[in-house]
Amino acid sequence: MEMEAKKPYVIAIVVQLIYTGMFVVSKAAFNHGMNTYVFIFYRQAAASLLLLPIAFVLERKNVRTLLPWLLLKLFFLALIGITFSLNLYNVSLKFTSATVASAATNAMPVVTFCFALLLKMEAVKLRSSSGLAKLAGVSLCLAGVFTIAFYVGPALSPVNRHRAFASSASPAPSGADVVVTRSAWVKWTFLMVLANTAWSLWIVLQAAVLKEYPDKILVTAAQCVFSTVQSFVVAFVAERDFSKWKLRFDVGLLAIFYSGFVVMGISYYLQAWCVEMKGPVFLAAWTPLCFIFTIFRSSFFLGEIVHLGSIVGGILLVGGLYSVLWGKSKEANIDPCREVNRISDPQDHVEIDIRRRRTSKGMRRGQKRQR
Numbered sequence: 083m084e085m086e087a088k089k090p091y092v093i094a095i096v097v098q099l100i101y102t103g104m105f106v107v108s109k110a111a112f113n114h115g116m117n118t119y120v121f122i123f124y125r126q127a128a129a130s131l132l133l134l135p136i137a138f139v140l141e142r143k144n145v146r147t148l149l150p151w152l153l154l155k156l157f158f159l160a161l162i163g164i165t166f167s168l169n170l171y172n173v174s175l176k177f178t179s180a181t182v183a184s185a186a187t188n189a190m191p192v193v194t195f196c197f198a199l200l201l202k203m204e205a206v207k208l209r210s211s212s213g214l215a216k217l218a219g220v221s222l223c224l225a226g227v228f229t230i231a232f233y234v235g236p237a238l239s240p241v242n243r244h245r246a247f248a249s250s251a252s253p254a255p256s257g258a259d260v261v262v263t264r265s266a267w268v269k270w271t272f273l274m275v276l277a278n279t280a281w282s283l284w285i286v287l288q289a290a291v292l293k294e295y296p297d298k299i300l301v302t303a304a305q306c307v308f309s310t311v312q313s314f315v316v317a318f319v320a321e322r323d324f325s326k327w328k329l330r331f332d333v334g335l336l337a338i339f340y341s342g343f344v345v346m347g348i349s350y351y352l353q354a355w356c357v358e359m360k361g362p363v364f365l366a367a368w369t370p371l372c373f374i375f376t377i378f379r380s381s382f383f384l385g386e387i388v389h390l391g392s393i394v395g396g397i398l399l400v401g402g403l404y405s406v407l408w409g410k411s412k413e414a415n416i417d418p419c420r421e422v423n424r425i426s427d428p429q430d431h432v433e434i435d436i437r438r439r440r441t442s443k444g445m446r447r448g449q450k451r452q453r
Contacts, residue, residue, distance in 0.1 A: 089359075090356055090359050090360045090364065093352050093355065093356050094356055094364070094365060094367075094368040095368065095371060096352065097349050097352055097353060097356070097365070097368070098368055098369065098371040098372040098375065099372075099375060100344055100345055100348070100349045101184075101187075101345070101349070101372050102184070102372050102375035102376045102379055103340060103344070103379070104340065104341055104344075104345050105175070105180040105183050105184050105372075105376050105379075105380065106180050106376065106379045106380050106384060107333065107336060107337045107340050107341075108121070108172060108175060108180075108337050108341060109175055109176075109179070109180040109183075109380070109384060110333045110337065110384060111333050111334040111336075111337035111338075112172070112175065112176040113384075114332060114333055114334055116326075116334040116337070117317070117320075117321050117326050117327075118169065118172040118173045118175075118176055119169060119173075119313070119316055119317040119320040119321055120317050120321055120326060120327050121172065121334070121337065121338065121341075122165075122168050122169050122172060122313045122316070122317065123310065123313040123314050123316075123317040124329070124338045124342070125337075125338050125341040125342040125345075126164070126306060126309045126310040126313045126342065127310050127342070128338055128339060128341075128342025128343055129306045129310075129341075129342040129343065129345075129350075130303070130306045130307050130310045131342075132342065132343050133299070133302060133303040133306050133351075134303055134306075134307070136299065136303070137299045137300055137303040140299060141297060141299050141300050144297055144300060145300070147295075147297075148295075148300060148304065152291075152294075152295055153304065155291055156291070156301065156304045156305050156308060157308045159284060159287055159288060159291065159305055160304075160305040160306075160308035160309040160312065161308070161309075161312055162280050162283060162284050162287070163280060163281055163283070163284020163285070163287075163288070163305075164284070164305060164306075164308075164309035164312075164313075165309045165312040165313055165316065166277075166280055167277045167278075167280040167281045167284065168277075168309075168313075169313070169316055170273055170274075170276060170277040170280070171183070171274060171277035171278070171281075173270070173273075174270040174271070174273050174274035174277060175274070177266050177267070177270040178267060178270050178271060178274065179380065179388075179392070180376055180379075180380035180384065181373075181376055181377055181380050181381075181388050181392050181396075182230055182271060182274070182392050183274060183376070184372050184373045184375075184376035184377075184396075185226075185230055185373050185392050185395055185396035185399060186227065186230065186271065186274045186275050186278060186399075187278055187369050187372060187373070189223050189226070189227060189275055189278050189279075189399055190278050190281060190282050190285075190369055192219055192220055192223040192399075192402050192403060192406060193223075193278065193279050193282040193283075194282040194285055194286060195216070195219075195220075195406050196220065197282055197283055197286045198286060201286065201290075210412075211409075211412060212408075212409040212412035213409065214409075215405050215406070215408050215409030215412065216405070216406050216409040218402075218405045219401075219402040219403065219404075219405030219406035219407075219409065220402065220406070221402070222398050222399070222401045222402030222405060223398070223399055223402035223403070224402075225398050225402075226394075226395040226396065226397070226398030226399035226401075226402060227271070227272070227275050227395065227399070228395075229391055229394050229395035229398055230271055230391060230392055230395035230396070231267070231268045231271040231272060232268065232391075233390075233391035233394065233395070234389050234390075234391045235389050235390030235391040235393075235394065236389070236390050237387045237388070237389050237390075238381075238387065238388045238389070238390065238393075285353075285357065285365065288301070288354065288357060289357045289358075289361060292354060292357060292358050296358060298351060298354040298355055298358065299351065301354060302350045302351050302354055305350075306350075353365060367403065367407060369403075370396075370399075370400040370403060373396045373399075373400070377393075
């Protein structure tokens with residue numbers, strides 16, 4: 083029983099490790115000149131080739147339960163959380179860095195909280211310390227994003243100067259390009275946050291869909307198939323030079339297989355399982371680990387120069403996250419120190435409160451029927 087309780091925590095950490103590898107290997111592929119839109123199509127196609135046979139073997143009896151209205155929901159889920167989010171995210175990654183990508187991802191928990199607030203899955207008491215802590219968390223999150231975008235700061239030396247994924251396709255910017263590069267950095271940083279916003283919306287909406295249809299394999303496989311078709315249309319419109327669609331035995335092929343099989347195939351299923359067990363806020367709360375892992379891996383494997391602005395911005399984002407969690411723990415009358423080790427407690431409290439509301443509504447309906 084104790085092992086079952088630890089599973090969501092282990093899975094959440096594994097998911098962050100998987101995403102760390104995705105940031106590094108994807109950035110390496112883009113540095114080698116791979117088109118981002120073509121990359122998304124290939125990774126989705128690889129994920130579909132992995133998941134479709136598994137779904138057919140394990141869930142072939144339940145395929146008929148995928149009603150048209152559910153397929154329509156999954157189509158739009160794939161469009162928002164995969165096709166739109168990933169295409170925008172990977173273009174932003176190409177023009178920034180793996181460290182910035184992982185740092186910006188820390189905005190996801192707070193954005194997810196805001197969406198949960200709009201959907202009445204969360205509540206804010208403005209006159210209480212818990213409510214002020216939640217608002218402070220949102221403010222710190224915004225401060226972190228602006229810091230990453232507008233403050234560079236001194237550069238920190240890379241851990242490994244001999245890069246594992248050396249590239250000749252990413253020349254250093256010349257002095258004449260500094261202003262343009264800086265403006266592009268700001269633009270793509272904010273667009274990366276927009277991509278994470280779409281991702282957060284996808285997490286919340288998927289949690290609602292899984293309550294109606296809890297078959298995680300079919301839900302994940304259907305979204306992969308839909309996003310493959312959508313991504314092909316986007317790639318075809320964006321890149322008509324089919325010589326750039328040719329695959330080679332290099333880091334680009336490694337990135338496709340890793341992103342398609344490991345990230346889309348394994349990680350998405352683990353995320354769906356974790357969201358079903360602990361809710362969307364619990365899963366999003368572990369993203370700061372990815373930032374820490376990525377700083378080391380991008381420096382070691384890519385020789386990436388990490389700037390102080392990215393570190394400070396990431397710390398502000400992490401502070402915003404845990405300010406929100408402290409506010410949630412305060413409302414649940416839980417020791418904040420204990421909350422650091424048991425991040426799921428606030429979400430459990432929300433789920434219990436929802437169950438209580440549903441139970442009370444059911445009792446009222448029963449009383450009316452008796453009358």
